[in-house]
Amino acid sequence: MSSPEQGRLRAALRSGRFAVTAEIGPPRGADAQAIVGKADLLRDWVDAANITDNQGSHTRLASWAGSILAMRSGVEPVMQLTTRDRNRIALQSDLISAGAVGVPNVLMLSGDHPTFGDHPDAMPVFDLDSVQLIWTARLMRDQGRLLSGKPVRPAPQWLIGAVENPFAPPLRFRAQRMGKKVAAGAEFIQTQFVFDLEIFSRWMGEVTDLGLEKRCGVIAGVGPIRTVRAMEFMQSKVPGIHIPDQVVRRLRGVTSDQVAAEGMALCVETIEALREMTAVAGVHVMAFGQEHVVPELLERAGVPPHTATAPSATAGSNRKDHDAR
């Protein structure tokens, strides 16, 4: 297993190389191959892949198990952890466990409310919120203590990640909200899907005004829209996704067999635009159920694959060739 200090994502953020992360949604079945298959598609193209935590409040294989399976397949995981399903005892326990098995990155979020998932009758926990969990994680790592004050020895060494949605009201508070997460200890932030570059640029301007991008890598969320139905689903059923009218018009303006190609083109253009923004540290590609298009997407956007196959072997100094800026 790779040593957390040598994580590929950490190395990318430290060196200023354009970072690429993607997403691996775990299966509902006890199916290790589902993770391995997606890891095979992404391995040569991403610095790390998020292993989602019961995404959308739908029960799936746990993110810690998915993270171990991804590491075995040579893909560096970002273990997601929501405050929805666990109290502070279980959250801290999972964070210690992640450290013990060598998970190099963790990412904390509150998570969608259970009403959106397959168990709307479940008890939501929300004992801590996302900022408090980030704060807790840093306390564990940097001070070697639990919330109870008890020592954690040795302290886990993962990189601490968080999320932010620049497109949800109150828009003028979103950069400051990211600032709270940075103050609490976040070292990288992945954003919600960027479909509206205007709002994103404005938010990014506020982020740089606060100097946050120097303390915390901003990784912009992107993803290809495959069908008009998928777009409608994202607009109506997934909380917090903003698709501006011009994008809707563009995808509705082509014949149904051309929507996927247009969605890809749009996503490629978005990645290219994001690479032009010097304060953006990388992209986070979310391609649910279409992981196979990620390599093509990145290649067309001019983000080359890395030649290495094992993250632990090459992380660090010899990866500067990947830097496109």
Add this chain to the structure above:
Amino acid sequence: MVLRGAAWPRPTRPSWSARSMYRLHRLLRPNPANLVLARLLERHPRLNRWFTEAEKQVKGAAFGCRMCGQCALPATGYACPMTCPKQLRNGPCGGVSATGGCEVYPDTQCVWVTAYERTETEGRVSDLTLLQRPIDHREWGKSSWINYWQGRDEGLWTEDDGLTRTHLVLTDLRAGGPQE
């Protein structure tokens, strides 16, 4: 204890203006008189129950208060974060709709959008950037006024990065918690 009945907490818009609340707050600040009152109330369970019930009625009607016992209202423009279905003390979450609607109750405005509007009007948006520490679930149902007047709420939030004053985040802040 936290979530009774069929409904999740629902964002509540305060019935009193933020400005009037900031004014009223000046009167409610800890002082020798209310410190004596708080100590007296804690010594007499029946008086304490009546007082706590009165607080519950007043704050319930005004803010949708659910009696978490560790009041964040002065730092949120008097919009109660415990009426957020996710009980975020450091909101808003990323699920707020384009119109400012709550993720869980789209027809109701997110309580953190309300908090932002109210603090912005009063020039106090910086209140929302304070780090709010995890709450102590043992305090549910207790009077936050009695806690506040006795100085127990002083560590509920911090303006530093949470490490300079690490003790704030630890559960040993309140009586009965594990000591170091």
